[in-house]
Amino acid sequence: MPSTTTLAPSLEEEVPPRVADFYRQSLRALRDAGIPFLVGGAFSLACYTGIRRVTKDLDLFILREDFERIAQLMQQHGWRTELTYPHWLAKVYDGDAFIDLIFNSGNGVTPVDARWFHGNCRADVLGVPVLVANVEDSLLSKAFIMERERYDGGDIAHLLLARADRLDWASLLERFGPHWRVLLTHLTLFGYIYPGERHRIPDWVMARLIDRLTDEMHGPPAPSQRQVCAGTLLSREQYLHDVEQAGYVDVRLTPASGMTERDVAVWTRDIDHAPAAPRDPAAPTDDREQPHVGGSHGR
Known part of the structure; x- marks a missing residue:
């Protein structure tokens, strides 16, 4: 699929000027250095849907092998970097403003690889020409975020x-792979949310997924699936009882995920148990493609 150009709001109004300047300089530094990256988060959502919302960060998808080079480049500009979670996320700081460098998902199942960098839309973000994460990859990265x-x-x-009418559906099915039930869940909900738009999902996609569901209904689970809890791929907190007390195997510690025991331990340790303050309904919504320290986990 060739690259196309998509219209994108500048988002100048959604980002404070000092923060916008930090983002702008960072994007230019990466572009000038020839390091591949893709813009995600609130910026890419605005590009594809026109939905604009306040954001407190800039999400960039990168290849893991490029992080050290990026860190050196950012430090040369006087910004601080940290490898916050070695299995999926790093950060660049300019004071209290920050950029998320994302190279996997919080559950370790969707690493950013060369496939992410094919056929991307082009857009101007804060006046800088950039490539935007494809809708298919955006869907994949968001599909597993189901925290309370x-x-x-x-x-x-x-x-x-x-x-929906421009998606590479065959690629999307392939990308979800063994996690196809998660995709089916979202497609089913789409038909519920927009009953008059169900036709946007190709019949063959729903038929193929429902056939897989029917096949599973008529057969026993594979031996490797018995006593496994995959809920930890959707929420790092809500299924801790299952894996810590009820005897279920944490699927993140199986080949289904790239996480190690240390990754899981650190990711669990940083769960923010503090009660959330009541939200002012008049306050602007904060968008974070991937959560930050103390937040919920991503894709």
């Missing part, structure tokens, strides 16, 4: 509403 305090199903529904 963070659920990205609404973003997925809006992406489908805006772009």
Whole structure:
């Protein structure tokens, strides 16, 4: 699929001037250095859906092998970097403003690889020409975010509403692979949320997924699936009882995920157990493609 150009709001109004300048300089530094990256988060959502919302960070998808080079480049500009979670996320700081460098998902199942950098849309973000993460990869990265305090199903529904007729559905099915039930869940909910738009999901996609579901219903689970809890791929907190007390195997510690025991331990340790303050309904919504320290986990 060739690259195309998509119209994108500048988002100047959604980002404070000092922070916008930090983002702008960072994007230019990466571009001038020839380091591949893709813009995600609130910026890419605005490009594809027109939905604009306040964001406190800039999400960039990168290859893991490029992090050390990026860190050196950012430090040369006087910004601080940290490898926050070695299995999926790093950060660049300019004071209290920051950029997320994302090279996997919080559950370790969707590493950024060369496939992410094919056929990307081009856009101007804060006046800088950039490549934007494809809708298929945006869907993949958001599909697993199902924490109590963070659920990205609404973003997925809006992406489908805006772009379903232009998706590479065969690629999307292949990318979800053994996690096809997660995709089926979101597609089913789309038909519930927008009953008049169900036709946007190709019949053959739903038929193929339902056939897989029917096949599973008529057969026993594979031996490797018995006593496994895959809920930890959707929420790092809500299924801890199952893996810590009820005797279920944490699927993150199987070949289904790239996480190590240390990754899981650190990721669990940093769960923010503090009660959330009541949200002012008049306050602007904060968008974070991938959660930060103390937040919920991503894709």
